Amino acid sequence: MTMAKALNEGLRRAMEANPKVLLMGEDIGKLGGVFRVTDGLQKDFGEDRVIDAPLAESAIIGTAVGLAIRGYRPVTEIQFDGFVYPAFDQIVSQVAKLHSRSSGIYEMGMVIRIPFGGGIGAIEHHSESPEGYFAHTAGLRVVSPSTPNDAYWMIQQSITHPDPIIFCEPKCRYWEKGEVDTDNAPRGLFEASRLREGSDVTVITYGPSVRTCLRAAEAAASEGRSVEVIDARSIAPIDYAPMAASLEKTGRLVVVHEASANASVSSEIVARLSEECFYSLRAPGVRVTGYHTPYPPSKVEEEYLPNVDRILDAIDRVMGFES
Amino acid sequence: MTMAKALNEGLRRAMEANPKVLLMGEDIGKLGGVFRVTDGLQKDFGEDRVIDAPLAESAIIGTAVGLAIRGYRPVTEIQFDGFVYPAFDQIVSQVAKLHSRSSGIYEMGMVIRIPFGGGIGAIEHHSESPEGYFAHTAGLRVVSPSTPNDAYWMIQQSITHPDPIIFCEPKCRYWEKGEVDTDNAPRGLFEASRLREGSDVTVITYGPSVRTCLRAAEAAASEGRSVEVIDARSIAPIDYAPMAASLEKTGRLVVVHEASANASVSSEIVARLSEECFYSLRAPGVRVTGYHTPYPPSKVEEEYLPNVDRILDAIDRVMGFES
Amino acid sequence: MIEPQLVQLLTPEGERVYDDVYETSLTAEQIFAMYRDMVIIRRLCNEATSLQRQGQLALWAPLQGQEAAQIGAGRALEPSDFSFPSYREHGIAWCRGIPPELSLRLFRAVDHGGWDPQKYRHSVPTIVIGNQALNAVGYAMGVQRDGASEAVITFFGDGATSQGDVNEAFVWASSFDAPVVFFVQNNQWAISEPTIRQTKIPLYKRAQGFGFPGIRVDGNDVLAVYEVTRKALAHAREGGGPTLIEAFTYRMGAHTTSDDPTRYRVDAEVEAWKHRDPIERVKAYLVRAHKVSAKKFAAVNDEADEMALKLRVDVLAMGKPDPLSIFDHAYASEHPLISEGRRDMEELGVGGAS
Amino acid sequence: MIEPQLVQLLTPEGERVYDDVYETSLTAEQIFAMYRDMVIIRRLCNEATSLQRQGQLALWAPLQGQEAAQIGAGRALEPSDFSFPSYREHGIAWCRGIPPELSLRLFRAVDHGGWDPQKYRHSVPTIVIGNQALNAVGYAMGVQRDGASEAVITFFGDGATSQGDVNEAFVWASSFDAPVVFFVQNNQWAISEPTIRQTKIPLYKRAQGFGFPGIRVDGNDVLAVYEVTRKALAHAREGGGPTLIEAFTYRMGAHTTSDDPTRYRVDAEVEAWKHRDPIERVKAYLVRAHKVSAKKFAAVNDEADEMALKLRVDVLAMGKPDPLSIFDHAYASEHPLISEGRRDMEELGVGGAS
């Protein structure tokens, strides 16, 4: 099934399991959301549990906070990444802090779903990668699935988790199909997953870039390079153990995401692994990310984004460093 | 003169130099701002140039954008760090992007002054360090003075700069005095400055932590350790050349700031210098930052913040790494 | 559905009616000119829609049904006024003299703007709902400080009125008596959400709570929209402060070419609004009251067809931008990460427009 | 200065006046109890101010002048109602049964909250202006979904009404008929800015623009505040939707102990408001209409003194929290960066409360 459908099924299952789960967002009712992730849910669960929101993101998150205090488990949808910023204060000052501000009394379990990333030929503000802002914010957790199966399970795991979770959905992967095992969760919500074994270079990524990295690894293989690909899955916190283990083996690190590199998740991964694997690193970690510009008009997004060529180039650089 | 006074003088000079410069913020008129940085300016420049704003941060920045489009040069004050988040959308979607969205036609020269950081025994939301969010945002520049002289010059340099600048004022240093040379600017706005020479360890920091690092360096010296202290001054972009030069010499890196470490400015500095100075680093870079929690009640902020003990401990760690 | 408080100068049938406050001194010539504008922008919109269907645009936001609202407002502007649009104001752009193909650059995804906003005194399109309203107020505060006799107008939709920024703009405009007109096109829908989700009372009444006048005008009546807007702009220029205009209209088409309105609204509603078509209305009036000939109408259609043809040619000629251009305007001055990015891209052998 | 639309049941001189809509059935006993509340919270406030002056608190936000607004509203709440305060609602906290010393924990900087918000049905203090209004609406939407007969009230200041969040809260409350009361204490100042900077018309009229009732009450008249609030809460519980109450009052003291109001307001204004003192007013009424004895008043003063004494002792006993406690509630479940931080701090030998 597609990732969009897997999310839809995951949401459905979570709503069936817990009557306190409710969905809020713009156009998520009759329309089923602009990506149809909530398709049919309002029909089946009613307007009180699948709430079409007035057009105000701060209010979507701000009322979700109140619902959480009341014992509900809100799952909010931000229509596109670029529209989460009006809600930034509610996320940073309330969602992230209220558990702590109430000395642990308020349980702020809630999920903020954000279709994120580029590569869909969209117009401005529809292709942003805001995960770094949230990863930097204490009190939040940030995850991103890269396959339908992960999407199906991670959304359910996020909904039952007691902490607030920013759930970043790689929108360019919504329509890709994959097997979904509805019986067993593949792994814990915050665990990274090695998607491809290799011995020369470790490529770490998540969300929309996972497929691109796998393709790059494939291409590299044809040039005789053995690339290990790790899907971080959880962006904050990051599951470093399998990454460090991989670096012990390869000694070479490439980190890939669409967001700009400066003060980002990839800065953190490189800084951290440079520390943890100081003696195993044979070359400095290299990052392949969006450039330090606003997201460009999408006619040139292919060149802006970490594409196969750019990843291969990075692999070349880490391989060639010692020579 | 104090840093608060130096800023006041710098603003005055900028306003005298350019009639298009105007100030906006809450309580900046008769009250002179809660930190008195704008003291007396409304009296001298009138209510049209020193504008007491209604209580709405998004509007302060959003109207500043319109004024900039009209050819004004707005200098906005956010009363405290923790109150910048309601303006986040305007900063990220408009301020940072409009120059690019208008293909370079709109000049977005404006300054957003934010008293930031902790250590003043304040209550919640008055001690935050949001600079990492802005450093991550393409289209913005972020600077922070650490002395009255820098404050006096950097505010003027920021006001004449064509790009929008987030100007982070270390509020715990407002009342500290220092010499101000009103004739010559010490250096360019985006240049780092070496404040203390040393040969064992390079400590990089900015804003409120500069003084703490200098104290730590002093203390380390008494234990026979020679610590070089670099004030980054510009947080985005960062002036790496003097930092790399220092590391060639010391081989050991400590980065200090008050913000949480995850996906932060210090992640970037460590990642970047680990790359640039791969062979000169004798130990992994170590970060001393606020912990990954919301800013705590200020009775325990001393322990939360990078204090002398914590910095000394980090110096010990990088010094002891090889043994 | 249409409330009594609505200002109307032409009935849906094109009959001239009279209002206690609003008169019009527009000549038949001028009205015909607005008719022409409306036909042309509808044609522009249809051409853009088919360009999108043919894969030549990434997206299109049609304005069909809103022609009178946009031409009435757009023609009420003085050249020295400044406008802040959202993403659907192709008609305003037209009135501001922006060549039609420039309005399509955003939708062809070759540009975020498309035109020189200072030259045409029409800001870049804004997609983040409502945040341009504050920019407009700030610009108006600048006008005020310059002592200029100019007005500012900003456009947004019914949905946008729920955003904090739009309401803050109301607070500020009122507090500073800013010379700004807030022009809401209440087209009854914010994608799939009806206006009732955003407000239970007529939108124009929102202004009352902020202490400035709000007025509802028949958004499908180009004469009424023109006169109401002209008066509000004059009021602003004279230091009278802000006005909120609610143009009561209807989005005849989909929200954008990505949208599927059959999921959330019934045909009967669309049918009902067809009888209020803004172009037919003024045409009926011109025929009846001013005996405008069929030939003149036909000439306008021809002109629109020509415009559409040229538009198509222009759009197809818009090549892919040079990828290196993404580095051109991220900053106004040298920035090391930009130089570095440019170098990286060059080393990868990327660059050159196609 | 006080407008005719103001609901008032007691004149500044303590004379009972009558209102077309609002009656009171409060007994002398009950009114006296509110008098007592007001005296106690003023005493609490004064004690806190002196504790701050003595360096025992980081800051204090005095409520002096606003006692009637807070006690009137606070006593109107049913135990099952839920309240969302800003940072100045010490009187509401008192009415909710929160031990006074807990209200001072935030200001002693040993805690961000101070009390158990679920137990007292009174949320943690909110310092970011206005953003709790949305949380209150969300909570009220939860009440609605539970089918409960409860009301929610949220408190904020005149300044807060300029924030986007507060206006979005109005939109949502109206759209969802949320059982919420917005209680604005218009104390005429937002730090140094007079209410006129935020609005040119009376604040209670803001509600009209959003389609729900707004009402202005004499915020220094505890009877009127009580009755107006009680009715609005009942209206909410019965499914009538939101109400905006503007309690027209005055901040007699500084904004906080860090503020210097002599920089921006004149003594004469403060003097004028002294004649409207909320405590003197109800006292005069109780003496005149209900012949309450001097002894009873004296007893309240004694009680207030005792409370203050205990408060002081309690505050002085609040030690520095264990620094390790900062890691306790950053997350509700295990987080590697938290474990790491705790370990680091332990290794530094930090920890243990003082």
Ligand SMILES: Cc1ncc(C[n+]2csc(CCOP(=O)(O)OP(=O)(O)O)c2C)c(N)n1
């Ligand atoms: C802040 C923000 N949130 C969500 C969106 C997605 N979105 C685009 S248009 C739209 C509906 C806008 O409705 P309205 O304001 O009535 O304008 P209309 O499209 O009807 O002209 C939405 C929700 C957006 N662009 N910006």
Ligand SMILES: Cc1ncc(C[n+]2csc(CCOP(=O)(O)OP(=O)(O)O)c2C)c(N)n1
């Ligand atoms: C978002 C935000 N901006 C600024 C501040 C700083 N600040 C604290 S109180 C205050 C004035 C509030 O005025 P009002 O809403 O009238 O409440 P009052 O203090 O008079 O009770 C300001 C500007 C803040 N706390 N939050």
Ligand SMILES: [Mg+2]
């Ligand atoms: Mg609409």
Ligand SMILES: [Mg+2]
């Ligand atoms: Mg106030």
